[in-house]
Amino acid sequence: MSGHSKWSSIKRQKGVTDAKRGTLFTKLANAITLAAREGGSDPNANFKLRLTIEKAKQANMPKDNIERAAKRGTGEGSEKRIEEVIYEGFGPDGVAILIESLTDNKNRTTPVIRGILGKKNGRLGENGSVSWMFERKGVILVLPPEGSNKEEIELELIDLGAEDIKKEPEGFTIYTTPEKLEEIKEALDGKNYSVEYASIDLVAKTILGESDISDPEKISDLLEELENNEEVTNVYSNYES
Numbered sequence: 001m002s003g004h005s006k007w008s009s010i011k012r013q014k015g016v017t018d019a020k021r022g023t024l025f026t027k028l029a030n031a032i033t034l035a036a037r038e039g040g041s042d043p044n045a046n047f048k049l050r051l052t053i054e055k056a057k058q059a060n061m062p063k064d065n066i067e068r069a070a071k072r073g074t075g076e077g078s079e080k081r082i083e084e085v086i087y088e089g090f091g092p093d094g095v096a097i098l099i100e101s102l103t104d105n106k107n108r109t110t111p112v113i114r115g116i117l118g119k120k121n122g123r124l125g126e127n128g129s130v131s132w133m134f135e136r137k138g139v140i141l142v143l144p145p146e147g148s149n150k151e152e153i154e155l156e157l158i159d160l161g162a163e164d165i166k167k168e169p170e171g172f173t174i175y176t177t178p179e180k181l182e183e184i185k186e187a188l189d190g191k192n193y194s195v196e197y198a199s200i201d202l203v204a205k206t207i208l209g210e211s212d213i214s215d216p217e218k219i220s221d222l223l224e225e226l227e228n229n230e231e232v233t234n235v236y237s238n239y240e241s
Contacts, residue, residue, distance in 0.1 A: 006141060006197060007170045023230045028056040029069035030102035031233055033082050036073025047182045051198055087113050088130035091122040091222050091237070093213050096130045098202055099226055100234040109231050116229065120222035133238055134202040137163075138181030143171040143194040160184050171196070175203065204238035216241060 031052045039046035043053055049070065056066050085106055087099040097117075103109040114124050144153045154165050157174055161184050164175040171194075176184055178200045185198045210216045219239050226235045 006139070006173065007168055023228070024059055025061050025065060026230050027233055028052070028059060028061055029065060030082050032056060032066060032069035033073040034084060034102055036070040041070045041074045085109065088125045088127065089117050089122055090125055090130070091117070091120065091219050092215060093219070095208060095213070095219055096133045096204070096238045097122070097223070098130055098134055098236040099232055101231050102233050103231045112229065116225050117222070120218060120225070122222060133206070134204055134236060136178050136200055137203045138176040138178050138184070139197070139199055139201045139203070140174040140176070140181070140185060140188070140195060141171060141197040142174060142188055143196060145192040160187050201234070202236040204236065206238060208239045210241055213239065
């Protein structure tokens, strides 16, 4: 997400402590359930489900948990129905924040999100107050083959359909249209690339930096607290440290 490096988020997830592992598994299980409900329980025919299961496997989520979550999405089991809720809000200094949540009780979750924002001098906004600042993009984090030429890789990624490419210390962040994400990911999988992350994310059209913010640490603390909530699946902002 903007505000925190996606690469750093992946490292954090892989090194998550046992105390937080249950929270992570709950987030992933809910995402698998929703993906299966929307497109069926066959990952080969449901790209969104396949991506979500890959994330779960990267987090070492047990196979039984994954299968149980997928079955729940297609009506097996008696668990409560999960729904997706997107909250729009503002942090200190007017930082725009979009919060994607999966919950079985919106009336429970909304006050919690409002409370987290309020505690950090933020607030919930009306529908449409923040979403216009973001656009949906396919986002892929990829590690190139060892010893490869970065300039040649960039040209290859453009040929595959990348709209924008950002060099990172760890590799490359690729941005593309949501419609091209599956095609590009499969092409990379077929080559000697290591795809660390692939998802359709909300990307801010313009970015605020640390020089635009009076207290960057307060913003980072707010984003991290939202991200750590069990029912929050993604947090996006127009602030980038």
